Amino acid sequence: MTARSWLLPTLAIVMLIGTLHAMTFAAGLPDHLAVTRLVIRTSDQQPRPFRVSVAVTPADRQRGLMFVTEMHPDQGMLFDLGEPKVASMWMKNTPLPLDMLFIRADGHISSIAGNTEPYSRRAISSQEPVRAVLELPGGTCDRLGIEAGDVVVHPMFVAAAHATRGD
Numbered sequence: 748m749t750a751r752s753w754l755l756p757t758l759a760i761v762m763l764i765g766t767l768h769a770m771t772f773a774a775g776l777p778d779h780l781a782v783t784r785l786v787i788r789t790s791d792q793q794p795r796p797f798r799v800s801v802a803v804t805p806a807d808r809q810r811g812l813m814f815v816t817e818m819h820p821d822q823g824m825l826f827d828l829g830e831p832k833v834a835s836m837w838m839k840n841t842p843l844p845l846d847m848l849f850i851r852a853d854g855h856i857s858s859i860a861g862n863t864e865p866y867s868r869r870a871i872s873s874q875e876p877v878r879a880v881l882e883l884p885g886g887t888c889d890r891l892g893i894e895a896g897d898v899v900v901h902p903m904f905v906a907a908a909h910a911t912r913g914d
Contacts, residue, residue, distance in 0.1 A: 780807060783825075784796065784799075786901075793892075812824055812843065837870055839867075848882075849880055850879045855897070
């Protein structure tokens with residue numbers, strides 16, 4: 748075979764790999780964000796572990812889970828607000844229903860907006876100052892018994908809890 752006869756099959760393989768990579772990126776969470784472990788302790792003291800991508804920069808928080816079409820049941824995104832403030836979220840360009848957990852600086856869940864409506868531009872507010880927002884696949888809180896008052900265990904909240912106690 749000549750070098751020219753290998754060109755077309757090679758180009759086809761390269762294009763296929765590129766297409767699959769683009770599809771994988773579009774389907775899942777942004778791959779440039781740090782991924783950390785987070786645990787939610789429910790009222791029955793059962794640990795509910797998750798792998799969360801942490802959105803810290805304004806650009807990453809603004810994009811959030813827009814355009815994400817697939818998430819594993821134990822995946823989520825943690826929005827680091829930097830300091831306690833009233834959070835306002837929306838579902839613009841977000842095709843998956845999500846559970847939004849609004850988390851106080853001490854790690855306690857303030858409130859939950861469950862199974863939010865995909866693509867909605869309606870504002871979803873924390874109603875009180877929170878340190879972070881955790882987005883999980885829609886229905887996760889109902890499935891695992893996660894409720895307001897449960898505790899989120901993550902380094903972001905440990906530092907805040909120590910700072911408020913003066914440790």
